[in-house]
Amino acid sequence: MFDPFWNAFLQRLPSPPADWFFGFWTLAAYSPVLVGVLCVFAWTRDKHAAFGMILLVLLSAMVGHLIKECVQSPRPFQVDPARVELRDVLMRRSLHKDGRSWAMPAQMSYGFPSGHPQAAVCFWGALALWRRRAAVTALAVCVIALTGLSRVYLGAHFVGDVAGGLVLGGVGLGLYAMLVRLSRRPSSLSSPALNTVLVIAVPLGLYWVRPDAAQARAAFFLIGYGMGYLLEKHFVRFAETSAVPPHPARCAVGLAALAVAWFSADAVWLCATAAVAPPHSMTANGLRFLLAGLTASLVAPALFVRMSRTGKSLSHCP
Numbered sequence: 140m141f142d143p144f145w146n147a148f149l150q151r152l153p154s155p156p157a158d159w160f161f162g163f164w165t166l167a168a169y170s171p172v173l174v175g176v177l178c179v180f181a182w183t184r185d186k187h188a189a190f191g192m193i194l195l196v197l198l199s200a201m202v203g204h205l206i207k208e209c210v211q212s213p214r215p216f217q218v219d220p221a222r223v224e225l226r227d228v229l230m231r232r233s234l235h236k237d238g239r240s241w242a243m244p245a246q247m248s249y250g251f252p253s254g255h256p257q258a259a260v261c262f263w264g265a266l267a268l269w270r271r272r273a274a275v276t277a278l279a280v281c282v283i284a285l286t287g288l289s290r291v292y293l294g295a296h297f298v299g300d301v302a303g304g305l306v307l308g309g310v311g312l313g314l315y316a317m318l319v320r321l322s323r324r325p326s327s328l329s330s331p332a333l334n335t336v337l338v339i340a341v342p343l344g345l346y347w348v349r350p351d352a353a354q355a356r357a358a359f360f361l362i363g364y365g366m367g368y369l370l371e372k373h374f375v376r377f378a379e380t381s382a383v384p385p386h387p388a389r390c391a392v393g394l395a396a397l398a399v400a401w402f403s404a405d406a407v408w409l410c411a412t413a414a415v416a417p418p419h420s421m422t423a424n425g426l427r428f429l430l431a432g433l434t435a436s437l438v439a440p441a442l443f444v445r446m447s448r449t450g451k452s453l454s455h456c457p
Contacts, residue, residue: 140299143215147222149292158226161289165227168259168286170200174360177262178435182393182443183386185269186379190368190436191315192265194337197357199261199311201345203254203304204353212251216294227293248353252303253296259286260308261315268316338365352424359425363432370437377440384446392446393439400434401427 166172173196181189216225248254263279287301296304342358371377384392 140302141212141297143219143223143297145291145298146215146294147219149288150224150226150294152292154226157292161285161292162227164282164285164289165255165293165295167282168255168262170196170254170258170357173258173262178393178397178439179390181379181436182389182439183379186368186371186377186436186440188265188269190364191319192262192269193364194361195261195265195311195315196258197361198341198345199257199308200254201342201354201357202311203252203257203307204248204357205345205349206252206303206307207249207254208349210251211249212300214250214295214300215297223294225294227295250296251300252307253287253290253300254304255290256283256287256301257304257308257311259283260305261311264308264312265315268312268319334365334369338362338369355425356428360428360432363429363434364436365432367433367435367437371440375437375441375444377444381447384443388446389439389443392442393435396434396439396442397431400430400438403430 174193177189177193177196180192214225215223260283263282267276267279283305287305290296290301291298339362342361346354346358
């Protein structure tokens with residue numbers, strides 16, 4: 140399972156079409172992409188389910204990252220570069236940016252377990268549990284299988300890495316399903332103490348164990364999103380099922396608010412520190428993701444409520 144045979148075998152497929160096809164599937168299971176989709180899902184479909192899915196995807200990713208750092212397993216293109224070519228565009232950019240041929244750059248994690256299949260299991264499995272339709276479950280199985288296959292074809296992971304990611308994602312999904320079942324009982328998960336543990340203590344604990352850039356991004360976005368979600372439930376009370384404002388307007392406003400929060404974080408950091416630390420330091424990155432999470436779960440819904448009230452007042456004008 141940790142032999143590059145299957146990588147070399149799959150890379151015999153016609154290169155340009157297969158590169159595009161598998162590149163699309165691997166990007167669709169990239170954790171930041173999935174979190175962005177879940178933000179839109181929270182604005183338009185079900186904010187409570189989206190919150191649970193974001194918790195699942197990001198906490199699972201943080202645990203997977205810790206395991207990678209403990210195992211420190213190399214990737215196929217590093218073990219046998221003569222037989223396996225790295226065809227993952229994002230990883231190739233990391234290698235070129237680092238400037239070291241096939242060494243393990245700072246921007247690239249280790250191989251085991253594979254994070255993309257792990258994230259795919261968490262996201263698509265949770266979506267299938269939410270929808271509870273045979274068609275959605277079948278789609279989830281197909282997407283997860285193609286995601287694992289894509290990581291092997293692109294030379295980024297061994298089959299064993301993919302299997303480890305699938306198992307770890309399945310464990311996280313099982314815990315998520317148990318929590319969903321418990322949440323349907325009165326007051327089972329409504330405790331403020333438990334909510335605080337899930338959105339603050341656990342991410343900070345995982346970040347403390349391995350304080351690097353990847354963990355900082357996941358931890359601080361999760362803390363910001365969780366705090367915003369809890370505040371929104373008590374003070375904003377945005378109804379995602381409302382027809383006003385329409386879904387396209389929500390997506391446009393929400394994404395614009397995220398962009399403003401993202402790019403204003405650097406200015407806030409520079410003003411707060413008087414330019415002592417660079418804007419791309421780990422602390423500045425944490426602030427950026429904290430503001431992004433808070434904006435996605437609190438600021439954007441507050442803007443939607445404001446838009447809804449303005450629309451209703453204008454509709455009553457003669």
